[in-house]
Amino acid sequence: xxxxxxxxxxxxxxxxxxxxxxxxxxxxxxxxxxxxxxxxxxxxxxxxxxxxxxxxxxxxxxxxxxxxxxxxxxxxxxxxxxxxxxxxxxxxxxxxxxxxxxxxxxxxxxxxxxxxxxxxxxxxxxxxxxxxxxxxxxxxxxxxxxxxxxxxxxxxxxxxxxxxxxxxxxxxxxxxxxxxxxxxxxxxxxxxxxxxxxxxxxxxxxxxxxxxxxxxxxxxxxxxxxxxxxxxxxxxxxxxxxxxxxxxxxxxxxxxxxxxxxxxxxxxxxxxxxxxxxxxxxxxxxxxxxxxxx
Numbered sequence: 191x192x193x194x195x196x197x198x199x200x201x202x203x204x205x206x207x208x209x210x211x212x213x214x215x216x217x218x219x220x221x222x223x224x225x226x227x228x229x230x231x232x233x234x235x236x237x238x239x240x241x242x243x244x245x246x247x248x249x250x251x252x253x254x255x256x257x258x259x260x261x262x263x264x265x266x267x268x269x270x271x272x273x274x275x276x277x278x279x280x281x282x283x284x285x286x287x288x289x290x291x292x293x294x295x296x297x298x299x300x301x302x303x304x305x306x307x308x309x310x311x312x313x314x315x316x317x318x319x320x321x322x323x324x325x326x327x328x329x330x331x332x333x334x335x336x337x338x339x340x341x342x343x344x345x346x347x348x349x350x351x352x353x354x355x356x357x358x359x360x361x362x363x364x365x366x367x368x369x370x371x372x373x374x375x376x377x378x379x380x381x382x383x384x385x386x387x388x389x390x391x392x393x394x395x396x397x398x399x400x401x402x403x404x405x406x407x408x409x410x411x412x413x414x415x416x417x418x419x420x421x422x423x424x425x426x427x428x429x430x431x432x433x434x435x436x437x438x439x440x441x442x443x444x445x446x447x448x449x450x451x452x453x454x455x456x457x458x459x460x461x462x463x464x465x466x467x468x469x470x471x472x473x474x475x476x477x478x479x480x481x482x483x484x
Contacts, residue, residue: 216245216252226294229301231275235290244268244293248275257288264288272296279303322347322455324479328368330376331473332437332463334411338471339374343367347481349386358388362400370410380407396445396453402460405435439463441475451483 213220223234223245232247244255253275255268269283279300286292295309302309325344329335345366352359362384370377383404390397410430443457459475 216254221245226290227297227301229297230304231297231300233294233297242290244288244290246272246275246297255288255293268293276300316353318351318353319484320347320349320351320453320481321484322349322479322481324455324457324477326457326475326477328459328475329471329473330368330374330378331468331471331475332460332466333376333378333409333469335374335376335469335471337373339371340474341371341374341376342369343475343477344369345477347479349481351386358391360386360388362386376409376411378407378409380405382406394447398443398445400441400443402437402439402441405437406432407434408432436465437463438465445481453481455479455481 213222215221221236221243223236226233226235230248234245234247234252236243246253246255253271255271256265257268258265266288268288269286272286273283281296281299281303283296286296299309323344323346325342327340328343329338329340343366345364347362347364349360349362351357364380364382364384366378366380366382368376368378368380382402384400384402386398386400388396388398408430437460439460440462441457441459442461443455443459445453445455448454455478457477459477461473461475
């Protein structure tokens with residue numbers, strides 16, 4: 191499984207990078223840009239030569255924002271450029287800094303004014319929360335499970351996600367219990383801390399990959415017989431303990447909106463882990479559930 195991880199992770203990172211960037215031509219040269227704000231005025235940025243570069247587009251024309259330095263003093267050409275491109279809104283520029291945050295706030299304030307609305311620069315930091323409930327089946331591939339038995343799992347999830355600035359990103363904590371059964375007397379109650387990236391982030395559908403970084407759990411292993419001597423009565427031994435792992439595992443899933451603030455979720459969990467060993471079986475860990483906006 192770990193060999194497969196070497197191929198899958200670079201592919202996912204490449205897919206994310208391609209999705210997040212777009213190509214534009216400026217002065218006959220192609221650039222890969224990230225989009226920071228869109229509207230009447232669109233702000234792009236990228237990094238090269240260990241520096242940030244900013245471009246704005248208006249009426250289909252791309253203009254670079256610059257801040258050259260002469261005799262130890264910054265010339266702040268970007269301020270004049272923005273003032274010339276945004277005469278309709280006349281936004282103050284005396285405190286405008288040559289940083290992504292300041293430039294993005296300026297562009298978004300201009301675009302909001304063009305639309306006849308107001309812009310709250312603190313709104314980009316807004317976060318939302320979702321509560322989820324789920325259940326499914328697992329073969330506990332990261333434990334000793336000689337017969338590859340399946341167990342029932344159920345749990346709760348609390349997700350914190352970005353509403354504006356970090357729409358594709360979320361962090362979530364998950365409380366999950368694996369139930370023992372007659373064929374496999376293993377149970378586990380765990381609290382994990384995870385990250386999720388939405389590859390597709392439409393209003394009605396999310397497709398995402400997720401990683402589990404910390405897993406704190408209590409587990410009870412299958413009981414077994416111990417004889418002190420060949421003729422003695424067998425003694426039943428059952429082991430249990432608290433533990434913590436850094437699984438560095440990868441999963442994937444989707445969320446489909448079925449009502450206002452309500453999503454149906456389907457997940458394939460922890461199918462690869464770099465921080466813990468599996469038992470050689472193919473991972474089976476599928477869950478389905480519901481999550482609700484709070």
